[in-house]
Amino acid sequence: MDLTQTAEVAAFRAEARAWLAEHVPDSPLPSLETAEGFTAHRAWEARLQTGGWSAVSWPEEYGGRGVDIERWLVFEEEYWAAGAPGRVSQNGISLLAPTLFDHGTPEQRARVLPPMASGEVIWAQAWSEPEAGSDLASLTSRARRTGGGWLLSGQKTWSSRAAFADRAFGIFRTDPEAAKPHQGLTYLMFDLRAPGVTVRPIGRLDGKPAFAELFLDEVFVPDEDVIGEPGQGWRIAMSTTGNERGLTLRSPGRFLAAADRLVALWRAAGDPGDTALRDRVADAVVGARAYELFTWAGATRFAAGERIGAESSLNKVFWSQYDIALHETALDLLGADAELAEGAWAEPWVFSLAGPIYAGTNEIQRDIIAERLLGLPKGRR
Numbered sequence: 001m002d003l004t005q006t007a008e009v010a011a012f013r014a015e016a017r018a019w020l021a022e023h024v025p026d027s028p029l030p031s032l033e034t035a036e037g038f039t040a041h042r043a044w045e046a047r048l049q050t051g052g053w054s055a056v057s058w059p060e061e062y063g064g065r066g067v068d069i070e071r072w073l074v075f076e077e078e079y080w081a082a083g084a085p086g087r088v089s090q091n092g093i094s095l096l097a098p099t100l101f102d103h104g105t106p107e108q109r110a111r112v113l114p115p116m117a118s119g120e121v122i123w124a125q126a127w128s129e130p131e132a133g134s135d136l137a138s139l140t141s142r143a144r145r146t147g148g149g150w151l152l153s154g155q156k157t158w159s160s161r162a163a164f165a166d167r168a169f170g171i172f173r174t175d176p177e178a179a180k181p182h183q184g185l186t187y188l189m190f191d192l193r194a195p196g197v198t199v200r201p202i203g204r205l206d207g208k209p210a211f212a213e214l215f216l217d218e219v220f221v222p223d224e225d226v227i228g229e230p231g232q233g234w235r236i237a238m239s240t241t242g243n244e245r246g247l248t249l250r251s252p253g254r255f256l257a258a259a260d261r262l263v264a265l266w267r268a269a270g271d272p273g274d275t276a277l278r279d280r281v282a283d284a285v286v287g288a289r290a291y292e293l294f295t296w297a298g299a300t301r302f303a304a305g306e307r308i309g310a311e312s313s314l315n316k317v318f319w320s321q322y323d324i325a326l327h328e329t330a331l332d333l334l335g336a337d338a339e340l341a342e343g344a345w346a347e348p349w350v351f352s353l354a355g356p357i358y359a360g361t362n363e364i365q366r367d368i369i370a371e372r373l374l375g376l377p378k379g380r381r
């Protein structure tokens, strides 16, 4: 891994930094998990895209800058260091877009990607069901053939931001007679405002209303919104999970920026005599740097043509635990009352607690690490 920065990469970094310095809102936007915040974040996505910074790694024809993974990581570092808003388009940009690049048609990419980059269409992920979370292949929502398309019925749950999003992507059972649970599934995109869709918010620990469950009653989806071949949904979905757990959901830039903020907090509020807490601040900085190096090593291999497969489970377990430790350190620094307040540390702390659950629970990731990376025997299931 060569971390020497070329003149071209330095110029790219400087361009991103200058644009962000000029455009990032002076004060934080309201939470994107609220109606007001969702609207404000949508407007931010549009603004970001006027500078061409929404999806820098996409080809230019879809509104990206066609940059390589190294520049994408550099952009992410600059983005979070500038204190820029959380990305309300993340489900689309990190999960659906890579799926369309691998399995979609040129027509789907041309139709779906530009409005995704500008925040005009915001996507929700509709995978989980009440009885199909970790064991996703046991999902029962179905898609039935009809003239020119499919009719979706069933229930999806735990859908992030679905209360305010425009469209969703998910997998549906199209062949109930298939020999195995992961066969006979189809990957589809659908409109959250189509007739037959009911979106019901689910209460979250932080009280924000964007998280939702979806009830689908004969929802029509045209053939053009099937991704890949009908029946191949599982294979396609598995290429999405590598993205979700690996690089795209949590790039190191976010943690490097948070660790810097934690150091600033320690300098402002820390008790020099509390060496135990001081060591936890230092651990947070070391952890962010370690994650950065691990990510760059993975990115180097990716750029050389290697696929990131089970290795992405290592990222997932690491960042989700790191995120909790970092925020708990900040709260301990601020004192117990900080847990009760909304604010720069309390709100992201509450969300960090969900990290070991979403994007595949850490128990499942550890099974993958044990079996596929370490070659240990399969556990009893």
Ligand SMILES: Cc1cc2nc3c(=O)[nH]c(=O)nc-3n(C[C@H](O)[C@H](O)[C@H](O)COP(=O)(O)OP(=O)(O)OC[C@H]3O[C@@H](n4cnc5c(N)ncnc54)[C@H](O)[C@@H]3O)c2cc1C
Residues within 6 Å of the ligand: 124, 125, 126, 127, 128, 129, 130, 131, 132, 133, 134, 135, 157, 158, 159, 160, 161, 354, 357, 358, 359, 360, 361, 362, 363, 364, 367, 381
């Ligand atoms: C904040 C948040 C956002 C989310 N966003 C989305 C979203 O946008 N779209 C979406 O589709 N889903 C989303 N999810 C759902 C998430 O992916 C699921 O919660 C997760 O996959 C776990 O599924 P489950 O909740 O059904 O738990 P279960 O699968 O029932 O698991 C319960 C417990 O049993 C353990 N367990 C289960 N099976 C095994 C096994 N074989 N070996 C060892 N342990 C096991 C699990 O690790 C867990 O601890 C979100 C969840 C959260 C918390």
